[in-house]
Amino acid sequence: xxxxxxxxFNVLLVGNPNTGxxxxxxxxxxxxxxxxxxxxxxxxKKSGTFKVNNQVVNxxxxxxxxxxxxxxxxxxxxxxxxxxxKNDEIIVVVADVTNLKRNxxxxxxxxxxxxxxxxxxxxxxxxxxxxxxxxxxxxxxLLGISVIPINAHIGKGVDELKNAIVHFKANPVKFIEKDSxxxxxxxxxxxxxxxxxxxxxxxxxxGEGKTSVLTKKIDNxxxxxxxxYLIFLSILFTIFQAIFSWSSYPMELIEKGFLLxxxxxxxxxxxxxLNDLIVNGIVAGLSGIxxxxxxxxxxxxxxxxxxxxxxxxxVSFLMDRILRQFGLNGKSIIPLLSSTACAVPAxxxxxxxxxxxxxxxxxxxxxxxxxxxxxxxxxxLIGLIISKDSSWGVFNLQxxxxxxxxxxxxxAALGAAWVMKKLIKSKEKSSFIMEMPIYRMPRWKNVGLxxxxxxxxxxxxxxxxxxxxxxxxxxxxxxxPSNTFEKIEEKYAVETNNYSSLSEKEINHLISxxxxxxxxxxxxxxxxEPLIQPIGFDWKIGISLVTSFAAREVFVGTMATLYSVxxxxxxxxxxxxxxxxxxxxxxxxxxxxxTTMSLLLFYAxxxxxxxxxxxxxxxxxxIKWPLIQLTYMGVLAYxxxxxxxxxxx
Amino acid sequence: MTTLDQLIENESGTICNIxxxxxxxxxxxxxxxxxxxxxVERIAPLHDPMIITSGCNCLSIRKKDAKLIEINKAS
Numbered sequence: 001x002x003x004x005x006x007x008x009f010n011v012l013l014v015g016n017p018n019t020g021x022x023x024x025x026x027x028x029x030x031x032x033x034x035x036x037x038x039x040x041x042x043x044x045k046k047s048g049t050f051k052v053n054n055q056v057v058n059x060x061x062x063x064x065x066x067x068x069x070x071x072x073x074x075x076x077x078x079x080x081x082x083x084x085x086k087n088d089e090i091i092v093v094v095a096d097v098t099n100l101k102r103n104x105x106x107x108x109x110x111x112x113x114x115x116x117x118x119x120x121x122x123x124x125x126x127x128x129x130x131x132x133x134x135x136x137x138x139x140x141x142l143l144g145i146s147v148i149p150i151n152a153h154i155g156k157g158v159d160e161l162k163n164a165i166v167h168f169k170a171n172p173v174k175f176i177e178k179d180s181x182x183x184x185x186x187x188x189x190x191x192x193x194x195x196x197x198x199x200x201x202x203x204x205x206x207g208e209g210k211t212s213v214l215t216k217k218i219d220n221x222x223x224x225x226x227x228x229y230l231i232f233l234s235i236l237f238t239i240f241q242a243i244f245s246w247s248s249y250p251m252e253l254i255e256k257g258f259l260l261x262x263x264x265x266x267x268x269x270x271x272x273x274l275n276d277l278i279v280n281g282i283v284a285g286l287s288g289i290x291x292x293x294x295x296x297x298x299x300x301x302x303x304x305x306x307x308x309x310x311x312x313x314x315v316s317f318l319m320d321r322i323l324r325q326f327g328l329n330g331k332s333i334i335p336l337l338s339s340t341a342c343a344v345p346a347x348x349x350x351x352x353x354x355x356x357x358x359x360x361x362x363x364x365x366x367x368x369x370x371x372x373x374x375x376x377x378x379x380x381l382i383g384l385i386i387s388k389d390s391s392w393g394v395f396n397l398q399x400x401x402x403x404x405x406x407x408x409x410x411x412a413a414l415g416a417a418w419v420m421k422k423l424i425k426s427k428e429k430s431s432f433i434m435e436m437p438i439y440r441m442p443r444w445k446n447v448g449l450x451x452x453x454x455x456x457x458x459x460x461x462x463x464x465x466x467x468x469x470x471x472x473x474x475x476x477x478x479x480x481p482s483n484t485f486e487k488i489e490e491k492y493a494v495e496t497n498n499y500s501s502l503s504e505k506e507i508n509h510l511i512s513x514x515x516x517x518x519x520x521x522x523x524x525x526x527x528x529e530p531l532i533q534p535i536g537f538d539w540k541i542g543i544s545l546v547t548s549f550a551a552r553e554v555f556v557g558t559m560a561t562l563y564s565v566x567x568x569x570x571x572x573x574x575x576x577x578x579x580x581x582x583x584x585x586x587x588x589x590x591x592x593x594x595t596t597m598s599l600l601l602f603y604a605x606x607x608x609x610x611x612x613x614x615x616x617x618x619x620x621x622x623i624k625w626p627l628i629q630l631t632y633m634g635v636l637a638y639x640x641x642x643x644x645x646x647x648x649x
Numbered sequence: 650m651t652t653l654d655q656l657i658e659n660e661s662g663t664i665c666n667i668x669x670x671x672x673x674x675x676x677x678x679x680x681x682x683x684x685x686x687x688x689v690e691r692i693a694p695l696h697d698p699m700i701i702t703s704g705c706n707c708l709s710i711r712k713k714d715a716k717l718i719e720i721n722k723a724s
């Protein structure tokens with residue numbers, strides 16, 4: 001029996017933000033990595049493993065930080081991990097070699113704690129472009145630790161780093177005796193003094209670098225007082241244009257795939273409750289999630305690329321003054337944009353906002369921005385009141401109304417933010433101190449992994465709730481009190497003569513519509529009818545409002561069942577049935593302009609997404625905020641629907 | 650004493666004092682060192698915030714915070 005010796009090394013990866021730390025982490029671990037959460041806090045924990053000669057190394061990628069004086073929740077985590085690092089753990093400090101002085105500050109702080117440290121000099125490829133030179137051997141000698149020059153981008157120097165980790169040796173110098181100075185500012189100045197001595201001996205720079213000159217030139221255009229905003233708006237416009245035209249094809253494909261799967265399962269499995277649960281509960285729920293993947297992936301792809309190039313920092317810079325008026329922060333622009341895809345990952349991306357009040361307000365208003373799940377609802381309803389060809393000048397009226405709904409969501413978000421700014425008390429200072437990285441080409445591997453993790457959040461975090469709710473709703477709409485369902489079937493079996501002109505399929509559709517009316521969901525719909533009548537809704541819409549809690553687009557499917565269309569894919573026929581629907585009392589058209597406009601606004605404003613509420617609960621660690629959100633959005637939706645209904649009625 | 654918020658684009662000076670300890674420490678750790686050169690690179694179209702640089706460090710800051718940074722303006 002051969003024994004393979006496996007020794008475990010633990011490595012912590014730390015460094016300033018924007019030093020290519022994540023790129024290095026990715027090239028060290030490849031796909032052997034997972035994203036989790038640090039216990040007790042909402043900070044992403046990236047950990048992974050790699051092997052060097054039969055030895056397994058565990059590595060944790062800690063959030064970027066400038067020093068051991070933390071300013072945010074992220075930085076506190078890093079700080080804690082460094083302070084608690086054990087004697088056999090190695091801390092790898094990643095430094096941007098082109099900005100050595102500042103990057104060495106964190107290094108000297110960690111070295112003075114007596115921890116085992118290896119220094120990595122990243123961005124070696126930029127040295128020449130910047131007219132800079134560094135003497136790595138001398139730096140290593142002066143610091144008394146291993147210094148590994150790498151180019152994480154192409155993986156150069158990664159093997160040398162692995163070796164330095166498993167064959168660790170060091171004879172570190174001491175920078176500052178502990179407790180010699182009480183004042184943190186003075187201590188930092190003293191550190192910089194010592195760092196300067198070292199840097200002057202092994203680093204030289206001749207004039208300004210090419211990259212920063214290029215960045216200035218690009219900034220002249222992208223943050224221009226007029227062109228800056230114009231370019232941002234054009235980029236937004238292009239993104240939406242692209243998403244609407246590119247995502248429809250894969251979306252149809254996914255819908256068809258799930259329909260085939262559902263039909264196949266329905267025919268293969270033995271008939272009964274389980275069959276119905278799988279086909280109409282689970283598969284329908286899954287289909288409702290996966291259909292949004294193309295759109296959400298594309299939106300996040302654009303956002304992540306813009307972030308990676310450095311452009312998003314400039315957008316935040318341009319927007320800070322405006323957003324500040326509404327109690328938000330320049331950094332809120334990324335979560336707000338992400339909300340057009342899905343509020344769940346958007347709310348998670350508010351973690352970069354360090355001011356608690358600003359972060360809360362961003363979380364509270366983000367779901368007012370129209371997300372992907374509202375599009376199918378908007379499309380169906382707009383088709384009811386505006387014909388496809390009507391136009392206003394060169395603009396298509398349907399498109400104009402769609403754009404109006406997006407705009408009104410955005411305006412409502414700003415308005416709600418402004419009110420909350422007045423209501424929420426906070427003594428915490430608000431600031432906008434944010435590093436402006438140089439522009440660079442997107443690092444595609446990072447971009448890919450980042451998109452992947454955001455889509456994963458949507459699929460799993462939002463997905464599991466959507467499926468769970470779908471099952472609950474399936475129960476509510478498949479069962480009714482006592483034997484009401486049997487009675488309906490008996491009725492159709494007995495009175496066959498009355499329906500002789502209809503095919504069996506059509507009769508089945510009638511039966512399922514009547515069953516839905518008699519089900520618990522139908523009862524709920526009828527119970528809330530008095531409440532929603534003032535905004536022009538009947539019990540059928542009431543049922544849809546309830547089922548929409550899984551995800552808003554379920555509205556379309558519920559309407560299909562209620563109007564016994566059967567075939568959900570055929571939106572034309574749902575539309576026709578809805579157009580012909582009459583108000584039971586007055587006999588007038590049910591989906592009048594008034595009711596439809598009221599319904600559109602209700603879907604724009606109401607908090608009908610269980611998955612979002614769950615993520616708000618997780619991020620704020622309190623039941624209070626999701627409840628406030630549910631209430632204020634509900635009231636806003638009801639009031640605006642009421643007003644619009646009475647204007648058009 | 651001149652404060653940083655009084656500078657216009659492309660004007661520079663040296664950092665003398667930062668009148669808020671927390672801000673001083675944050676800026677220091679981000680590479681803005683007392684006694685070194687600081688420059689206003691760009692002011693946002695709506696006159697706030699601004700982008701400032703020191704060496705190869707570049708960050709955005711609101712005028713409210715810039716007011717706390719005392720400088721010796723370069724002539």
